[in-house]
Amino acid sequence: MNSSIPFDLQRIRSDFPTLQRQIHNGVPLIYLDSTATAQKPQSVLTAMDEYYRRSNANIHRGVHTLAEEATAAYEGARQSIAQFIGARTAREVIFVRNTTEAINLVAMTWGRTQLQTGDLVILTEMEHHSNLVPWQMLAAERGLRLEFIPVTDDGLLDLAVYQQLLEQGPKLVAFTHMSNVLGTINPAKEMIAAAHQAGALALVDGAQSVPHLPVDVRDLDADFLAFSAHKMVGPTGIGVLYGKEALLNAMPPFMGGGDMIKKVTLRTFAANTLPHKFEAGTPAIAEGIGFGAAVDYLKTVGMQAVEEHEQTIIRYALERFAEISGVTVIGPAAEHKGAVLAFTMQEAHPHDVAQLLDREGIAVRAGHHCAMPLHERFKLPATTRASFYLYNTIEEVDRLAEGVEKVKRMFA
Amino acid sequence: MNSSIPFDLQRIRSDFPTLQRQIHNGVPLIYLDSTATAQKPQSVLTAMDEYYRRSNANIHRGVHTLAEEATAAYEGARQSIAQFIGARTAREVIFVRNTTEAINLVAMTWGRTQLQTGDLVILTEMEHHSNLVPWQMLAAERGLRLEFIPVTDDGLLDLAVYQQLLEQGPKLVAFTHMSNVLGTINPAKEMIAAAHQAGALALVDGAQSVPHLPVDVRDLDADFLAFSAHKMVGPTGIGVLYGKEALLNAMPPFMGGGDMIKKVTLRTFAANTLPHKFEAGTPAIAEGIGFGAAVDYLKTVGMQAVEEHEQTIIRYALERFAEISGVTVIGPAAEHKGAVLAFTMQEAHPHDVAQLLDREGIAVRAGHHCAMPLHERFKLPATTRASFYLYNTIEEVDRLAEGVEKVKRMFA
């Protein structure tokens, strides 16, 4: 079954301690919830452990050995991540807590200073709450206009409407590169080019694309890109805001405090240079180091290989699910789709499906997946979502399909 | 030497892997930089490792086993921390990245909605940049007045001036419970009572007090308390904003995104209840769990015991340093002071002192310690700072003093 898979899947699986776990008295775990958060390979855990056990120290201002080691490891991670996404310099890589903070940072600094009453921001109907609520908050504060690119019944963005919206002279287009529910991979490069043509900046929510596809900010020409380590085999508590250096330089600082300053008097401060200007207080040091190790792990596997593996999986899963009557998968056909399978069952509610699958060791998610408006669009209160990553197998898809069939029988 | 120390110091030291380290070809590490960040006991590292290896999952919305385990561990940690600081309910414990973010959160939510042009905020001259810059930023935006409680030559707050400032009807008094340079322990309870008397709220920067002293928010009657896990044997990337429930309920949300909402449509959202309202996006899950383990560790040792041990150390250190001519320690006498020893040497610059001590395995910090205005107050460009924690010994104070004497001879 694994013949078409271009990398050593068993080897990869053995790198992830959690995947060896059994739950409910000996049922092996089948983890199909990587869209929510990915499992971590041993190398990431080791990198953080090494820091804590050997070099644990605060960074940047220290001259003692531990502080220098910690600083080198943390800033080395930033370099590694900068290279992973094709940034021009590590100064364009701002460490934040997660994708959500990255987007809020842009809204609260760039948005607050650059957007005026009546300015238009274009979003889409398939956004995660993290790329909706910050703009709603800013819109309420500043009197912005928000417009939304509709989602077609097939789960694609309606790009004709996007073109019309662009004619209204937006200041910003903010959209997800890959939907965490539909799996839709949006044509980011073309959408960004069109935004630039219309004089707008483009912010890409890369929470799902950076973990699953090769993403190059220079190729995309993205102005901002937000992503989270925990969704790409890295630790919780850290993510990145990428921004073009000139834009970041022109933005006011975000939070005030240690490290983001060059000089402070009682009543005034001068901001530090990039990237520190946006990183106030003691950063997530161990997490930055773990994020670097995560990116190194993905580099070793190769993002092209990750993408191909997931394509194999999702094609098979779509075929397999098409055979189960009463089950509806939402989202586009495989060629426009990452390895996310959100579905409904005629007979059973998503929460019951997820809970009953859990009894079989299968971890899937049920609910609105932080995309309530998208569910509203499809008139669904909730869906069950199975999502796949580099460590998942075709056999696990079979187990999932069998589990769904079993639930169906229970509720028949 | 350890006879007066009421706990098993060798046992404690053996809990901390980093303290077993040797640097520079066999010189044992003497870590005297806990004010910057503390070392971590094995139990904290194990708690995080367990999460990543067994229960790694996103929290709150998941019904599968891993998600439930992770949620229980994360929220259990919140309970543990709430109890540690004497909060009325865990809803008053908001997880943030660090002390800095906690203070910025208050400035950007409570401050932005409650403070008007001309309103007075009282700070002190001994604040860390993290409790200065957020208020400077807000003052610039809103036209606030900032006034500062002066620091006496002894390194104490001039409380007579505080009384005068209170007569001007401040809206907020924000001050550090313990200075990270002078070691001064401010009379927080009295200062808060006076603030309340004057109709002001009180925010306490507990970054140095919560790790080193018993701190009870109900006893203090603090309105807000900010602290960081990494300074109290916990992980990087997580800290807490404590706030009184009624205040937190009245504040607008901070960042927008997943988890902080109850309901979202394309154009509107309803905020979630406490504490989630202030925690947008995937939180620092492993770090929250590690923070819980850190607090559990400190509870086992006992904060009273920690404080007494540090008192023993700092008394001895002050005596020992008084014997070295040409060395000046800044800050008050031992009875007003935590275990922080910042000093200057007539002959050598703080950076040189720190670097030469590092050659002896002694990790101390040199610079302005994120308190530039305080250094300005004492007309010092920088100081060398040795700081102590529950795992430091009297012998280490002797090594430090010998090291300083050696540096002195080199520069003589």
Place this chain on the structure above:
Amino acid sequence: MDDMYREIIIERYKDPHYRGTLDPHDYTFEDENPLCGDQIRVDVRADEAGMITEAAFSGHGCAISQASADLLIESILGKNVEDVKKMTKQDILDLLGIELGPVRLKCALLSLKVVKAGLYGLGEASDALVDDDEEF
């Protein structure tokens, strides 16, 4: 697979005994769990002594939410309003006879929350009605 879903839950979900609305009624309330879209309305009639004589629920959602509503209604018929106000989380868990994690607990407790908010005549239902300990 089905140890958590005792037969009675699936049965009551597929074929509830007390589904419907009552008009007129003495008490009514409606609430939803926005996380999963579960929605429950409960109508109650009581006599002058405060004894519940009739009750019915409507709404939609997962098996746990709907079955627990049906079982809850069954259990409150003939009880005094004041006693029902005192019902707790544990009473619902006893009715269902299964263990539940925090997320599914919300599904299970929705109907009790709705019933109590109705009987108390509240404008809004609070989690505190069904949860005495620190909640997640």
Place this chain on the structure above:
Amino acid sequence: MDDMYREIIIERYKDPHYRGTLDPHDYTFEDENPLCGDQIRVDVRADEAGMITEAAFSGHGCAISQASADLLIESILGKNVEDVKKMTKQDILDLLGIELGPVRLKCALLSLKVVKAGLYGLGEASDALVDDDEEF
């Protein structure tokens, strides 16, 4: 303890050869490292061919910053301005003869930054003057 502080550093710190100011001068610049308070001013005189004939530094700070200023001045005397503009981080490290971590590197490079900003006639000194690779 003193392997990092070669004798020459302590010596030049305690007893510098080129401390002072030049008035008039052809080039001058002053900057500080706000992190540690190190401060350096350098004055330079050059002849018509662009050869540096005299130079002096003033300021205060740690041994590394002051000694490297003194050693740097010694090394640029008699050199052409254009050649000095090309000096790099490595040249300073060679002068000092020790290895330095990122924080102390800033101390060591302050004087070169000041000299180059002066010779280029810049309004502000940038780290890019002394650091070709990605900086911390």
